[in-house]
Every structure is written in structure tokens, then in C-alpha cells.
Amino acid sequence: MFAAWASSFVRIPKGVWRSAARFGAGVALLLAIGVGAVFGVTYWLASRALFRSIDGAVVEQLELLSERPPEMLPFMITSRLHHRPAVLTQVSLFSADGSLIVGDLSYIPRGVRFDSKPRILAMPTADGGVLRLDVAARTVVGGRHLVVARDVERLVVFRETLMRILVAALAASAGLGMVAGTLYALRGQARLRRLGAAAERIMLGALDERLEVQRRPDATDELCIMVNRILDRLERLVGAWKNAGENIAHELRTPLTALRVQLERLREGGRLEERDRLTVVRSLRAIDGIRTLTSRLLRIAEIEHHGRARDFAEVDVAALLHEIGSDFTPLAEKAGITLGVQAGGPVVIRADRELLAEAVINLTENAIKYAGRGRHVVLRAQRSGGRIVLAVADDGPGIAPADREQVFHRFYRGRATQGTPGSGLGLALVASIATHHGFELRLADNAPGCRVELICPIREAI
Amino acid sequence: MGNPSGSGAVTRLLIVEDDAATAQGLREGLGARGFEISHADSVEAAEALVAAGGWDALIVDRMLPGQDGLFFVRGLRERGYTVPVLILTALDTVDDRILGLRAGGDDYLVKPFALGELVARIEALLRRPTMGLRPMLRAGSVELDLIGRVARRAERDLELLPREFQLLEYFVRREGQVVTPAMLLRDVWNYNFELRSNLVDVQLGRLRRKLDRPGERHLITNVRGVGFVFRADS
Numbered sequence: 001m002f003a004a005w006a007s008s009f010v011r012i013p014k015g016v017w018r019s020a021a022r023f024g025a026g027v028a029l030l031l032a033i034g035v036g037a038v039f040g041v042t043y044w045l046a047s048r049a050l051f052r053s054i055d056g057a058v059v060e061q062l063e064l065l066s067e068r069p070p071e072m073l074p075f076m077i078t079s080r081l082h083h084r085p086a087v088l089t090q091v092s093l094f095s096a097d098g099s100l101i102v103g104d105l106s107y108i109p110r111g112v113r114f115d116s117k118p119r120i121l122a123m124p125t126a127d128g129g130v131l132r133l134d135v136a137a138r139t140v141v142g143g144r145h146l147v148v149a150r151d152v153e154r155l156v157v158f159r160e161t162l163m164r165i166l167v168a169a170l171a172a173s174a175g176l177g178m179v180a181g182t183l184y185a186l187r188g189q190a191r192l193r194r195l196g197a198a199a200e201r202i203m204l205g206a207l208d209e210r211l212e213v214q215r216r217p218d219a220t221d222e223l224c225i226m227v228n229r230i231l232d233r234l235e236r237l238v239g240a241w242k243n244a245g246e247n248i249a250h251e252l253r254t255p256l257t258a259l260r261v262q263l264e265r266l267r268e269g270g271r272l273e274e275r276d277r278l279t280v281v282r283s284l285r286a287i288d289g290i291r292t293l294t295s296r297l298l299r300i301a302e303i304e305h306h307g308r309a310r311d312f313a314e315v316d317v318a319a320l321l322h323e324i325g326s327d328f329t330p331l332a333e334k335a336g337i338t339l340g341v342q343a344g345g346p347v348v349i350r351a352d353r354e355l356l357a358e359a360v361i362n363l364t365e366n367a368i369k370y371a372g373r374g375r376h377v378v379l380r381a382q383r384s385g386g387r388i389v390l391a392v393a394d395d396g397p398g399i400a401p402a403d404r405e406q407v408f409h410r411f412y413r414g415r416a417t418q419g420t421p422g423s424g425l426g427l428a429l430v431a432s433i434a435t436h437h438g439f440e441l442r443l444a445d446n447a448p449g450c451r452v453e454l455i456c457p458i459r460e461a462i
Numbered sequence: 463m464g465n466p467s468g469s470g471a472v473t474r475l476l477i478v479e480d481d482a483a484t485a486q487g488l489r490e491g492l493g494a495r496g497f498e499i500s501h502a503d504s505v506e507a508a509e510a511l512v513a514a515g516g517w518d519a520l521i522v523d524r525m526l527p528g529q530d531g532l533f534f535v536r537g538l539r540e541r542g543y544t545v546p547v548l549i550l551t552a553l554d555t556v557d558d559r560i561l562g563l564r565a566g567g568d569d570y571l572v573k574p575f576a577l578g579e580l581v582a583r584i585e586a587l588l589r590r591p592t593m594g595l596r597p598m599l600r601a602g603s604v605e606l607d608l609i610g611r612v613a614r615r616a617e618r619d620l621e622l623l624p625r626e627f628q629l630l631e632y633f634v635r636r637e638g639q640v641v642t643p644a645m646l647l648r649d650v651w652n653y654n655f656e657l658r659s660n661l662v663d664v665q666l667g668r669l670r671r672k673l674d675r676p677g678e679r680h681l682i683t684n685v686r687g688v689g690f691v692f693r694a695d696s
Contacts, residue, residue: 114663250552250553251552253552253573254481254484254552254573257481257484257550257552257573257575258487259483259574260574260575260576261487261491262483262487264577265494269489288576291572291574292656295572295656298655302555302556303554326625327625327651328661330664330667330668331660331665334664354652354653354654354655357653362658365657365658369658369659410532424553426658
């Protein structure tokens with residue numbers, strides 16, 4: 001299960017990773033700012049609460065001593081030294097040149113300013129360590145310096161620990177934000193990609209497909225539910241329309257059969273004058289035209305409406321093209337066209353062989369019909385990237401760019417084809433066969449001529 | 463034509479078709495070709511006529527009043543009735559075709575059809591092609607080596623392409639029998655769809671040119687408006 005989960009990440013495209021990571025970084029930044037703000041305020045409040053009373057005590061002591069008569073100072077300092085260890089504050093009196101007169105501190109710590117304001121200073125100790133002191137100092141009468149300090153080493157260490165915890169928490173929350181944000185974005189993107197894939201299948205004609213909806217619908221799900229309802233309606237309408245089309249085609253055929261049989265009897269009766277006989281023959285031909293038309297319409301409806309996926313098998317399209325090429329060579333020669341096949345080695349795809357043959361034959365017949373005498377028609381199968389491209393190309397007059405979009409639609413016949421017989425359903429049939437297989441059908445300029453391509457994605461062998 | 467077996471007996475056909483105009487046309491059209499026709503316009507009538515016996519083939523429409531013709535055919539087959547059945551249908555999807563053959567139909571013709579096509583199909587049903595496992599197939603001066611895939615006429619190698627060989631084999635096995643383009647597409651090419659081009663005619667033209675030398679009798683001839691027939695030279 002883990003392997004499946006892990007491999008599901010491996011298959012994610014680079015671009016998706018990148019945008020998910022960007023989202024993750026954004027989440028991390030926001031989280032860091034939030035955590036930083038909360039911890040910063042806490043830190044500031046805690047250190048203020050810790051140091052304010054000490055600062056007060058130090059400054060109070062300094063002011064108290066400086067208000068005494070100057071000559072009393074050395075005595076007061078020494079006398080309070082005797083109260084140790086009860087006295088926490090260290091006091092020293094230095095002469096104007098900085099030498100110690102009396103007190104606990106043997107020298108003036110570096111960085112001291114004589115402004116009566118408390119500050120934290122580091123003082124090297126005799127054993128090579130460092131002592132942190134909250135120090136306040138001022139100059140008293142006679143240019144002498146009075147320094148009051150209190151050991152705050154443990155408080156400073158505590159404050160530093162607090163700082164380290166803050167930094168660690170920031171780093172942890174940023175990292176967590178990054179990972180969680182990325183995963184969330186990936187999940188969202190995976191969902192979007194699934195929706196996109198479903199939409200694409202629907203576009204290709206799978207009208208029974210629906211968009212997924214989560215158990216607890218969010219705004220996107222509301223939209224999906226809406227789209228699904230539209231699809232329900234669309235599917236019903238298209239179904240009804242297709243059924244109507246098929247029914248019409250079916251119901252047409254019974255009277256047509258009667259009509260055809262009667263007309264044949266009339267023709268065979270031998271009592272018709274030549275002119276009337278020709279009329280009957282033309283009528284028979286017209287009925288056969290209707291029959292072909294209904295056959296093709298039904299066939300398109302069948303391919304589009306009823307899945308024939310069960311008939312899918314491995315098909316060597318190279319062999320198929322050679323077979324069709326060989327079958328149609330005499331026909332092409334009769335039309336003055338050179339028919340060639342360019343397809344080497346087995347090129348295997350999964351397809352309904354008969355339908356695929358029908359599509360290629362349709363395109364080949366088209367090319368032979370419209371390319372014109374002296375031209376060339378080529379059936380080609382080649383691998384291109386991860387796809388196999390089947391192409392029927394000619395160097396004939398081609399299809400006007402304005403007509404290209406429409407040639408795959410039912411009953412559409414290009415301006416250039418006017419005057420040539422045809423139902424206008426050939427390419428529509430090819431299009432429905434392509435859709436049925438999930439192939440892309442593309443009309444390209446062969447410069448000169450026309451090239452119709454069936455682009456088949458190679459499905460991974462299972 | 464209604465007497466393809468050559469035994470002197472008339473071929474008796476039972477048409478099961480509810481559309482009166484079609485039935486009447488078929489009765490006349492097939493009657494004119496020498497068949498003896500009876501007509502039933504419902505399954506009940508058909509059952510009674512089948513029970514009376516003596517039919518060479520049945521032509522059954524799928525859309526009968528109140529019942530699918532396929533059920534009727536399946537019922538016959540379940541009772542061990544082996545007379546060939548040709549199914550007429552307005553439906554021609556793959557599913558319909560498979561259903562029709564599975565129900566016990568021997569062939570399948572989509573409406574509207576040409577009478578000639580119907581007759582050719584009936585005769586094909588009545589005269590099963592020469593099958594057998596022999597490695598050589600002979601018809602007059604034509605000789606087919608089915609293993610070596612070599613065709614000869616009067617000791618002359620015809621140098622046929624694979625498709626041409628298949629075509630000739632199909633004709634030789636149905637000597638004297640009318641073969642339609644639709645039958646060739648279905649049986650030789652395995653295409654169950656209609657072509658817009660006259661592929662069959664052109665391919666046959668090519669085969670004929672290889673088959674007949676100037677001065678030799680044409681072995682495959684056209685049957686106007688219907689198809690082709692192979693007749694061996696004796």
C-alpha cells in the first residue's frame with residue numbers, strides 16, 4: 001500500500017510538483033510569520049518581566065548609595081559586604097582613574113556608561129568563564145565611579161534557551177507548513193487532474209461519465225454536481241435523438257423493401273417501354289442510395305452509441321495498411337493514381353480491427369476519389385513520440401482551409417466535391433470510429449494535398 | 463434457377479413476412495425464377511406450414527407482429543429443424559448480426575435488398591460449397607494447390623497475389639453458383655460493411671486477366687445486376 005502511495009507521487013509531472021511546492025512555501029511563510037509573532041511577543045513580555053525587577057533593584061541601589069554623603073560610601077559598601085550571602089547586589093567604588101577603592105567588582109566592566117541606566121554586560125571571570133551582569137553606574141562627587149551590578153547569568157541563559165526554542169519552533173512549523181501545504185496542493189491538483197481527465201472523456205463522447213463529488217461537498221463539488229446534472233440532461237436528449245434517428249432509419253426500410261421489390265417486378269415484367277424501364281432502373285438506384293445512407297447513419301449511431309470495446313484486440317496496423325494498400329492498388333491504378341504504403345515492422349495497437357480497417361479504407365477511397373490522375377496516395381504508419389500515427393496522404397488538390405473544420409461533420413460536402421457522388425458521411429464515420437477508439441483525428445496540409453491522420457496513443461501493456 | 467440441385471424437383475421456399483406488399487413482390491419475383499413459394503404472415507401460420515413439411519429453405523423477417531422472428535427460428539432449431547433459414551432484417555448492427563446467426567439463421571440479408579441478391583443467397587444456402595480437406599481443388603482446366611497456394615490453368619502458372627488466390631478458391635468451391643459482391647466482401651475480405659468504391663469489380667477484373675488468355679473461354683462471367691459466376695471449362 002505504501003509502495004502504491006509512493007509510486008503515485010513518482011508519476012506526478014514536474015510542473016505539478018513545482019506549483020504544489022510553491023503553494024507549500026507560501027503556507028510555510030505564513031505559518032512562520034504567525035508562529036514568529038506569537039513567540040516574539042511571548043519572548044519580549046517574558047524577558048521584560050524577568051529583568052524589570054532586577055533593573056529596578058540595581059538602579060534603586062545605585063540612587064540610594066549616591067545620595068549618601070561621599071565620605072560615607074566606602075564604609076557603607078564594606079559594611080554591606082559583611083551581610084553576605086544575603087546581599088545579591090554587587091557594589092564597587094572606583095576612583096576617577098578607574099582603580100578600585102572598595103567593593104566586590106575588581107574593575108569597571110567594559111561597556112559601562114555612567115548614566116544610571118541598567119544594561120546587561122558580559123564580564124570575563126578569573127576561571128576563564130563569562131559572567132553576565134545587570135550593571136548600572138554613575139559618577140559621584142569627586143569624579144569617582146559608583147557601579148552597581150547583579151548576576152543575571154541564569155536569567156540570560158534562560159532567555160537564550162527561550163530564543164532557541166522559538167527558532168526551533170519557527171523552523172519546525174515552516175517545515176511542517178511546507179510539507180503539509182505541498183501535499184494539500186498535490187491532492188487538490190490530483191483532484192483537478194481527475195476532473196480534467198473525466199471532462200476530456202466526456203468531450204470524447206463518454207456521456208455516461210460523471211464528475212466525482214466528495215462526501216462533504218465544497219464549492220468545487222457544487223459545481224461538479226451542477227455539471228453532472230447538465231450531463232444527465234444532455235445524455236437523455238442525445239439518447240432520445242439517437243434512438244429517434246435509428247427508429248426512423250429502421251421504419252424507412254420496410255416500405256423501401258416493398259417499393260424495391262415491386263419496382264423490380266415492374267422492370268422484369270417486360271411490358272415496359274425502354275424509357276419507362278430506365279426510369280425504373282433509376283428509381284431502384286435511388287432506393288439503394290437511401291439504403292446506403294441509412295446503413296451509414298445506423299453504423300455511425302451504432303459506433304457512437306453502443307460500445308464495441310469488447311472487440312478490441314492487438315492489431316498490427318503495418319500489416320493492415322499493407323493489406324489495404326495491396327487490395328486498393330488496382331483501383332488506384334485505374335484512377336491513374338500511384339498508391340504506396342510506408343509502414344515497417346509490426347506496429348501494434350489495441351483496436352477493433354474491422355472498424356479500423358473501415359476507417360482506413362474510407363480515407364483511402366476518399367484520397368483515390370479526390371486526388372486526381374497522376375497523383376500519389378500514401379498509407380503510412382509510424383511511431384512518433386509515445387504515439388502511433390496512421391496517415392493517409394495525397395498530393396492532390398487538398399481541402400480548402402475554410403472547409404477543414406467541417407469535413408468531419410455529417411452530410412458536409414466541400415465545394416470542390418460538388419458534382420461527385422457521395423453521401424457526405426464517410427469522414428463523419430471515420431470521426432466516430434476515431435472517437436470510439438480514443439484516437440485523435442487530424443486533417444493536415446500535405447503541401448500540396450491533404451493528409452488525414454489518426455493519432456493513437458500507445459497504451460501501456462497490462 | 464429455382465432448380466439448382468438439378469434433381470428435377472422444384473425448390474420450395476417458405477416466406478415468413480408480415481408486410482403484404484413485400485410478400486407479394488417476393489412471391490412474384492421468386493416465382494418467376496422458378497421457385498415454389500408459400501407465404502405466412504405470422505408466426506402461428508408459419509408454425510403450421512413448417513409442421514406440414516417439405517421446405518427447402520425458409521426466409522424469415524425479423525419484425526413479425528408481436529414476435530421477433532429470431533425467437534421463431536430459435537424455436538425451430540431447438541426442435542432439431544435443420545432446413546436452412548435466411549433472415550431478413552431492417553436492423554444491421556453487429557449485435558443484430560451476431561444475434562441472428564446465434565439464433566440459428568444461416569444467412570442474414572438487410573432490407574431493402576435486390577431480388578438478385580436474395581436469390582444468390584438462397585442458392586448459396588441450398589448448395590453448400592465444396593469444402594473437404596483435399597490439398598488440391600480442380601474445376602475443368604483450373605487447378606488449385608491449397609497447400610502451396612499455387613493456381614494453374616491448363617498447366618500454366620497463374621501467379622496470383624494472395625487475395626486473388628482467395629477469390630479464385632471461393633469461386634471454384636461455388637462452381638456454377640451466383641456470387642454477389644456483398645458475399646465476396648463478407649467472406650473473402652471479412653468486411654461486414656459497404657464500400658463506396660467498386661473494389662470487388664476491379665479485383666475481379668485483375669483476376670480474370672490472369673485467368674483468361676486471349677482466345678480462352680472466360681471462366682468468371684458477370685450476372686447482370688447481381689454478381690458473378692464461375693463456370694468450369696470441361
